[in-house]
Amino acid sequence: MTGAGFLAVDSGGSGLRAVVGAAGPGPAARSASGEPVRTGARGIDPDHLMEQLVPMARALCAEAGIGRLDTAVVGAAGLASLGDALRAELPGALARELGVRRVALAADAVTAYVGAVGPRPGAVIAAGTGLIAVGTDLTGWRRADGWGHLLGDCGGGAWIGRAGLEAALRAHDGREGGSARLLASAEELFGPAARLPGRLYPRADRPAVLASFAPRVAACAADGDPVAGDVLRAAARHMADSAAAVCPDLDEPEVGLTGGLFDMGAQLLDPLAEELAKRLPRARWVMAEGDPLHGAARIATALMTGTFTLPRDAALLCVTSPAGEDATHAAHART
CATH class of the missing domain: 3.30.420.40 (ATPase, nucleotide binding domain)
Structure with a gap:
C-alpha cells in the first residue's frame, strides 16, 4: 500500500x-x-x-x-x-x-x-436543475442566485421547464404567448395538460420534474418555435446577470460554464455568448475543465x-x- x-x-x-x-x-x-x-x-x-x-x-x-x-x-x-x-x-x-x-x-x-x-480568479455559472454563479478574486467569494426553484435559480433547468410548461398551458387555454408545439410536447411527456397540476404539485421532486421538460424546450427551439427560443434567450439573460454580479474586475476575466444544462448545446450557448458579450465584454467564456x-x-x-x-x-x-x-x-x- x-x-x-x-x-x-x-x-x-x-x-x-x-x-x-x-x-x-x-x-x-x-x-x-x-x-x-x-x-x-x-x-x-x-x-x-x-x-x-x-x-x-x-x-x-x-x-x-x-x-x-x-x-x-x-x-x-x-x-x-x-x-x-x-x-x-x-x-x-x-x-x-x-x-x-x-x-x-x-x-x-x-x-x-x-x-x-x-484555483484561478474568475467566475463560474453552474447550471443544472438549479442555477448559481460564484466568483472570486482569490481574496473572497461572491455568489448570485442559487435560491431554489421557488425564489430563484433563474435560467436553470427547472426555470426553463416551468417557463415552457407555462407557454404550453397558455396554448391550451387560448391565451397569448402560448406555443402549440410546447403543448404537444408537454402532453407527450406528462399526459393531458389539464391534469398537469395534479401530477406536479404533490411531488417532492418538483424541481427535477420541471427540469425534465427543459430538453423539450430546447428541441422545440431547434425546430424553430419562437416561444421556446424566447424562453432560452431569457434564461441566457438571467445567467449573464448572475455572472456579471460575481465576476471580479479583471482585464480579461474567465467565465466557466459547468453543469448538465449546457448539454443543450447551441440552442442555449449561442444566446448566452451574446448576453455575456453585452454584460461582460472583456470576459472569455470556457466550458468546464472538470x-x-x-x-x-x-x-x-x-x-x-x-x-x-x-x-x-x-x-x-x-x-x-x-x-x-x-x-x-x-x-x-x-x-
Whole structure:
C-alpha cells in the first residue's frame, strides 16, 4: 500500500460520489451511491452522510492501495444554508472513523468552480436543475442566485421547464404567448395538460420534474418555435446577470460554464455568448475543465501539497487543519 491519500466527495441531489487517490501520481478509485443525503430539521444529515461514505471510503482505499487518509474534501449541495450540523460534526466523525486529520467542507458551487476553472480568479455559472454563479478574486467569494426553484435559480433547468410548461398551458387555454408545439410536447411527456397540476404539485421532486421538460424546450427551439427560443434567450439573460454580479474586475476575466444544462448545446450557448458579450465584454467564456468531484479532488491535492490558495469562507469553504496550520495560513494571507 502507498502512504497518505485523500478522499474527495460530491454530495448532491442525485446521490453521493467519492474518489480516493494520492496527491502525486498514482492510482485512484471512485464510486457512487444513487441515494441523496437526507436533509431534516438540522439541515444536511451528517449521520446519513457518514452511513454511506464510511464503507465506500474504506473500499476505495483498499482498491487504490491507500494506507491512510490524510485529507478529506466534502462538497455538498446546500452547505451554505443547511450545513451547520455538517460543519459541527463531520470533521470529528471523519477523524474517528477514517483517521482523516484535515477536512475541508465546501459548497458544491465552490467545488464546481474549482473543477471548472481551477484555483484561478474568475467566475463560474453552474447550471443544472438549479442555477448559481460564484466568483472570486482569490481574496473572497461572491455568489448570485442559487435560491431554489421557488425564489430563484433563474435560467436553470427547472426555470426553463416551468417557463415552457407555462407557454404550453397558455396554448391550451387560448391565451397569448402560448406555443402549440410546447403543448404537444408537454402532453407527450406528462399526459393531458389539464391534469398537469395534479401530477406536479404533490411531488417532492418538483424541481427535477420541471427540469425534465427543459430538453423539450430546447428541441422545440431547434425546430424553430419562437416561444421556446424566447424562453432560452431569457434564461441566457438571467445567467449573464448572475455572472456579471460575481465576476471580479479583471482585464480579461474567465467565465466557466459547468453543469448538465449546457448539454443543450447551441440552442442555449449561442444566446448566452451574446448576453455575456453585452454584460461582460472583456470576459472569455470556457466550458468546464472538470466537474464538482474533480474540483473537490483538486482542493484536496492543494491542501496536501501546501499549494492551497483559495479564500476561506465560513459558509462556502471552511477547513479544519492540524494545530498551528490555520495560524500559518492566516499569516501568509496577511503578507
